[in-house]
Amino acid sequence: MLIATHSGKFHADDVWAVAVLDILFPGSQLIRTRDAARLAEADFAVDVGGVWDAAAGRFDHHQKGFDGARQNGVVYASAGLVWKEYGGRCVAQLAHECCGQELPPQRAQEIAWAIDSDLVQYLDMADTGSAKNAPGGYGLSAVVSGFNPTWIDEQMAGSVEAAEEFRLNQFRRAMGFIREIIINAVKYRVGALLALDQVRQAERLEGGSVLFLGNAALPWSSVVRNEMPEVLFVVSYSMNENRHMIHTVPVAADSFKARKDLPKAWAGLRGGELAAVTGVEDAIFCHNNVFIAAAVSYEGIMRLARLALAEPDPRGA
Known part of the structure; x- marks a missing residue:
């Protein structure tokens, strides 16, 4: 041609x-x-x-x-x-x-x-x-x-x-x-x-409030936003980094507002500081804007998830 x-x-x-x-x-x-x-x-x-x-x-x-x-x-x-x-x-x-x-x-x-x-x-x-x-x-x-x-x-x-x-x-x-x-x-x-299909079939935990993905690379945001109104947090495992993460769920594609934030007291904390506040020994970090946090083990990230679910929402939601 x-x-x-x-x-x-x-x-x-x-x-x-x-x-x-x-x-x-x-x-x-x-x-x-x-x-x-x-x-x-x-x-x-x-x-x-x-x-x-x-x-x-x-x-x-x-x-x-x-x-x-x-x-x-x-x-x-x-x-x-x-x-x-x-x-x-x-x-x-x-x-x-x-x-x-x-x-x-x-x-x-x-x-x-x-x-x-x-x-x-x-x-x-x-x-x-x-x-x-x-x-x-x-x-x-x-x-x-x-x-x-x-x-x-x-x-x-x-x-x-x-x-x-x-x-x-x-x-x-x-x-x-x-x-x-x-x-x-x-x-x-x-x-x-x-x-x-993988996101839709993922395991629901904590009464449906937490979705667990075994692969952190899966794009999940639009499915969860549009089809899973009860999900407040997504937990995933990153094989490359050998850690588990908890993510908040944005209310819209172009918004940083989440259905529920991680606790403000975790903002910007890492390692021992985050472990001291949460009681989760293998906690790694929480982002300053409290939309993602990480722990080494599955047990550790689920403890963070339960703490986040129990935290009162300051917005009254």
């Missing part, structure tokens, strides 16, 4: 779009040009050429009259156009390659929509100038733009041809960076999907 995008300065939307196509069509040739004849030869023309026609492999959004937008009103740039067409296939392929999972097409598409909602649409918003995807200079779009050569790089290159070759190499480096982000996004969501 021959993938074409524009020459000159690149942005996160064209890098994302080309990275997705490169995942789906490994070994593709990449050219960066604005020459109409060369674009016509390409199997895909991304962010250049003035045409949006997915069936023909054309994914530009700069042309007069372009009106492609999501249902929420966010206008497409090239990242979103390519992801709209190929996101489900990309998710399915990476789930197979990186997770050993064969996803049904509808499930792969659902994950692709989630990635668009969480990530891709913000690249488009940054490219079209409708919003920044993060405050300051280090949102993802800004980080990708930072791969572009500076005027010093271009001066040191010594010629237009050498400068463009350097820019092509930087584009490929940015593609590698974006590729890892895409892979991580897919692995995270596939992992969350596979964890659902």
